[in-house]
Amino acid sequence: MSSNPPPTITRTVCKTxxxxxxxxxxxxxxxxxxxxxxxxxxxxxxxMWLALYRLAGANDATEQERLIVMAVALVCCLLAIGVVEVADRLISRRSSS
Structure with a gap:
């Protein structure tokens, strides 16, 4: 099993x-x-979302929309982190071979 290369500032900035x-x-x-x-x-x-609206106190359409946008941003960010990590590991594996 190969170890990951040490993190560098350049690599961290590129991944970010x-x-x-x-x-x-x-x-x-x-x-x-x-x-x-x-x-x-x-x-x-x-x-589930209706319960989440009640839990978050999102009583009107604007607050509900805001909650949806925050959830979408979180899911998109987590998905992007996953894609970048997989790509980074594939690149690291290729360059070490």
């Missing part, structure tokens, strides 16, 4: 920028993809 760009692109997919937007709408209408 990649996460930010991917997060933005994933969030933009809501705007330009009816499939993704439809999936978010279906999820936001579930009983």
């Amino acid at each position: 920028l990649a996460v930010l760009v991917l997060t933005g692109l994933f969030m933009l997919s809501l705007r330009f993809s009816a499939t993704v937007a439809g999936a978010v709408d279906r999820i936001a209408g579930t009983g």
Whole structure:
């Protein structure tokens, strides 16, 4: 099993920028993809989300929309982190071979 190369400032900055760009692109997919937007709408209408609205005190449409946007941003960021980490490991594995 190979160990990861030591972190450098350049590598950290590149990975951070990649996460930010991917997060933005994933969030933009809501705007330009009816499939993704439809999936978010279906999820936001579930009983779990209705309970989350009540728990968070989101009583009006504006507060509910704000909660949805925060959840979308969190999911997109976590997805971007996952993609960057997988890509980093693949690149590291290739360069060590």
